[in-house]
Amino acid sequence: MEFLQGKLNAQVAGNRERNAYYDGEHRLAFAQEKFYEAFGGVFQSRWAENFCALIVDSVAERLRIEGFRMTDDPNADRDAWDIWQRSYMDDDSDSAHVDALITSKSYVLVWGDSDSKPVIQPKSANEMFVLTDPADRRKRLAAYQEYRDDWGTLHSRLWLPGGGFYKAIREEGDKTWREPEAGPNAFKVVPVVPLLNRPRLSGKPISELDRVIPVQDAINKVMIDALVASEYAAFPQRWVTGMELEEDENGQPIAPFRVALDRMFHSEDPQTAFGQFQAADLSNYVRLAEALTQALASISRIPLHYFLVNSGQPPSGESIKSAEAGLVAKSRQRQRSFGESWEEVMRLCFAVLGDRRQDACRAEVIWADPEYKSESEHIDALTKLKSLGVPDRQLQEDAGYSPGQIARFDKLMAEQMERARVQAMVFGQAPAADRLNGSAGGRDEESGEEMPEAA
Incomplete structure (x- = not known):
């Protein structure tokens, strides 16, 4: 158990930055001291220019499950959909997809309730870890869950192949776990299915934010510099020479003028000269931020108009289809990857019921079309297909x-x-x-x- 607990803690630590960036809590260690002087009380450690959430949500909103086919019957399986609805998965499946896109993985536990009916429970990678066979990534050797309740008690659960299930608790302040208790488990396999984002044959699955965060940091840096420039250099600084300044009782110079729109500078000394420096040009920051945003769109395969760069007349018709082709293809790939996991989840649900559909190797998920189409064009195409x-x-x-x-x-x-x-x-x-x-x-x-x- 200690080994799996260590694996879970390392997984949680690796996900901390990803979750923070999705929530808009970005690191601003590169900000100038003057930024904290002028805006520290406003922004603190948060930043509003958060493209990380946009990149994740743009894919997640196109991953909507509408049904299952567990057999060769062309109609959707009503029993599978009843199980799905009973477990509130219309909403919880979206949360599972979002977490998998952010942290590269989430988990789905299948269990039986007191009436021996299957229950589907999505779990975060911050509380669940699954150990797989290095020789077969689809073979699960163990699953470990750890969570803390509102009273501070730490709970752990362990699933093993062949029907092993154990649970233990540790009260707040205790250094050791209580004696684990064995529980009932009718499954012959570990009933926790991972949802992996962009899985690979070698290496770990990839979060949608891993390649995005460095570019997001660069955008934040540019925008912070622009804010500092707007505060200190975006208006023309005035200067005056040839004037003797008065001092206060502490020897500090007193400003000779009160600057305002309805006031003029004047001096009786003919040697006094007035002038001003040129104001900083903030358009340079804007162009650099737009260039970085274009790089962000290319890396994430999110259409550029989603970022409102050079926003004017939005694309329409065939141009918007072309712009969203990469996002649609990316969404379809996520459907294939997540779909394999959801099919296994439904087979486990029928295993709880002792139904023959637990061996439905031809099961498939019915996904909503990830491509947005105009209603008139869509219906016209369907009429031709008829x-x-x-x-x-x-x-x-x-x-x-x-x-x-x-x-x-x-x-x-x-x-x-x-x-x-x-x-x-x-x-x-x-x-x-x-x-x-x-x-x-x-x-x-x-x-x-x-x-x-x-x-």
């Missing part, structure tokens, strides 16, 4: 409707047809479908003979 024979249900998915909405369509359509049939009976007119099939009786238009009603 002419190629694409089934209606697939078109409804492509249109952005969730599996739950699509399931309601069948019920609503049946109710609509029933209302039409009742109205036809009341007003003495067969429904349009019956008239087209010739099943409602009436008179033959060619012979004029009465046609019998269909049996």
Whole structure:
């Protein structure tokens, strides 16, 4: 347990800077002393020019899960969606994605409640660590969780392969853990699934902020220098020569003039000369900040117009599609990576129920389309696809409707047809479908003979 606790502590330490930058708490060690003199009480250690949150949120908002297919059935799996909704995963899955993007990983625990129903619990990398087999990164050797409650008690939990589960506590002020207690665990594997951001075959997964933070620091440096220049050098400094200054009782010189818009400088001494220095040009700072922001956009693959650089008329139509192509591709890659983990999470949920879908190797996640499209263009494209024979249900998915909405369509359509049939009976007119099939009786238009009603 001590070994895994040390691994968790090292993981937490590595994530501290990433979490701080996402929250907008940036290090300002490079700031000049005059910055703290003028703005220390305003900004302190926080900085508002926070692009780190924008970079993470731009990807996270395109990672929306709408359902699961656990078998070859083309429809979404309702049982899987019931489990998902019961665990509040519409909201918690977004938190899991955000944490994985920030810290490079988050975790999902699958457990059974008192009624033996599966429960999904996302966990932060600040409280959970999973040890994997060096020879097989998908094989989990142990999972360790540690958290502190509101009374200061430290709780730890340990999962091992083959059904091992142990928990222990340490009261505030104690130096040792109490004797661990074994708990029930029906799983034969460690029931904690990592969500890894940009996993690699060798090396650790990559946070979205690892390559961004140095550029963010450079932008902060430039903007801080611009603030200092605006305070001390952005207005013209005046000078005067040839004037004898009066001193106070302490020998300190007294300013000869009170500067204001409605005041003039004058001196009776003909040797006095007045002048002013040129004000600092802050546009140089702006151009440098824009160049660094463009580098930030290139590194993160976030469209430049998201940063409001050279903001004027925003892009539209095909230009915005082209600008967002990198972000869309990046989001799809995250969907594939996270999707593998979510599929395993759902298989573990069905393992809790003893359902055969625990072995559904063809399971897949139904993601919302990460590409934003105009409604008219989107529907027009779907209409053309229908002419190629694409089934209606697939078109409804492509249109952005969730599996739950699509399931309601069948019920609503049946109710609509029933209302039409009742109205036809009341007003003495067969429904349009019956008239087209010739099943409602009436008179033959060619012979004029009465046609019998269909049996």
